[in-house]
Amino acid sequence: MSDSPTAAAAVHAEGHDPALLHHFAEPQQQRDAASLGMWVFLGTEVMFFGGLFCAYLIYRLAYFGDFAAASKSINATLGATNTAVLICSSLTVVFAVWAAQTARRGLLIVSLIVTLLLGFVFLGIKSKEYYDKFEEHHVPGPSFSFENVPIPGHPGEYANPQHAQIFFSLYFIMTGLHALHMIIGIGVFLWLLTMACKGRFTPEYHTPVEIGGLYWHFVDIIWIYLFPLLYLIDRHP
Amino acid sequence: MSAHSTSSPIKKYLVIWGTLLVGTYVTYKVAFIDLRPFNAAIALTIASIKATLVALFFMHLRGASEKMTKVVVASALFFLLLLLSLTMADYASRAWS
Numbered sequence: 001m002s003d004s005p006t007a008a009a010a011v012h013a014e015g016h017d018p019a020l021l022h023h024f025a026e027p028q029q030q031r032d033a034a035s036l037g038m039w040v041f042l043g044t045e046v047m048f049f050g051g052l053f054c055a056y057l058i059y060r061l062a063y064f065g066d067f068a069a070a071s072k073s074i075n076a077t078l079g080a081t082n083t084a085v086l087i088c089s090s091l092t093v094v095f096a097v098w099a100a101q102t103a104r105r106g107l108l109i110v111s112l113i114v115t116l117l118l119g120f121v122f123l124g125i126k127s128k129e130y131y132d133k134f135e136e137h138h139v140p141g142p143s144f145s146f147e148n149v150p151i152p153g154h155p156g157e158y159a160n161p162q163h164a165q166i167f168f169s170l171y172f173i174m175t176g177l178h179a180l181h182m183i184i185g186i187g188v189f190l191w192l193l194t195m196a197c198k199g200r201f202t203p204e205y206h207t208p209v210e211i212g213g214l215y216w217h218f219v220d221i222i223w224i225y226l227f228p229l230l231y232l233i234d235r236h237p
Numbered sequence: 238m239s240a241h242s243t244s245s246p247i248k249k250y251l252v253i254w255g256t257l258l259v260g261t262y263v264t265y266k267v268a269f270i271d272l273r274p275f276n277a278a279i280a281l282t283i284a285s286i287k288a289t290l291v292a293l294f295f296m297h298l299r300g301a302s303e304k305m306t307k308v309v310v311a312s313a314l315f316f317l318l319l320l321l322s323l324t325m326a327d328y329a330s331r332a333w334s
């Protein structure tokens with residue numbers, strides 16, 4: 001960048017905003033460009049998870065009874081609690097973005113901390129769920145066991161362990177990939193928190209909070225679909 | 238949080254948050270009622286309503302100043318639909334032996 005400060009000042013005649021990069025005409029355009037880029041990334045994430053949802057759909061249609069039996073072995077109350085936890089964290093994220101836009105630094109920091117805590121609560125509940133699955137030998141692999149589990153609604157019929165193993169493979173890949181996104185999100189929010197504590201965000205420049213927020217909400221949306229698809233197949237008695 | 242600022246979106250956010258929680262509760266409760274083929278349909282409909290609310294109001298898709306954002310979202314959904322529908326068309330029409 002060989003542009004001299006005077007050249008930049010000539011482009012932005014009314015004085016150069018330090019947060020405004022030279023190739024943008026105004027802060028609004030800069031913010032729009034950043035959020036558009038994030039939305040494009042989220043579009044690729046839709047396709048990333050989409051392949052797994054597609055595999056899930058095919059096997060669910062093929063082995064519905066086995067999927068229902070396997071789904072029933074997961075603790076749906078924990079799943080519902082986690083859904084509520086993520087929805088609450090989305091609320092605190094939206095507060096954080098609003099606080100950054102309106103220069104409420106205290107609210108911004110508190111919102112980011114609560115978001116992080118809720119993220120850890122989610123992962124804690126998730127690890128309890130995984131622990132139960134390990135205990136029950138429901139983790140795909142050599143020690144997998146799913147013998148004599150009745151198929152809901154079909155008295156006398158038992159789930160095929162091979163097909164149940166496919167369900168649990170999808171369960172671990174989909175929730176595991178989602179949990180990985182949560183861990184990355186927690187990393188992003190820790191960084192946002194340190195930046196917020198240093199007072200880096202102003203109403204003119206708060207793009208990282210907005211972009212991080214978009215990511216967090218997207219991860220929430222993925223969970224909104226994972227919860228009924230994995231935890232609530234044919235639950236009724 | 239000044240109560241007198243009329244442009245505060247806090248109330249709107251709280252309403253959306255409450256709706257999302259109610260949606261989660263309804264999804265959870267309905268799953269234990271036998272509605273045969275409609276269980277999955279109801280669960281997915283509620284999930285889609287919740288996802289739309291999050292996108293429109295929490296992710297500020299509604300009123301996004303950059304119109305390209307909506308094009309990106311629409312194309313992502315279109316390609317997801319393409320992925321699912323063409324794959325399912327293949328599975329439905331192929332003669333499995």
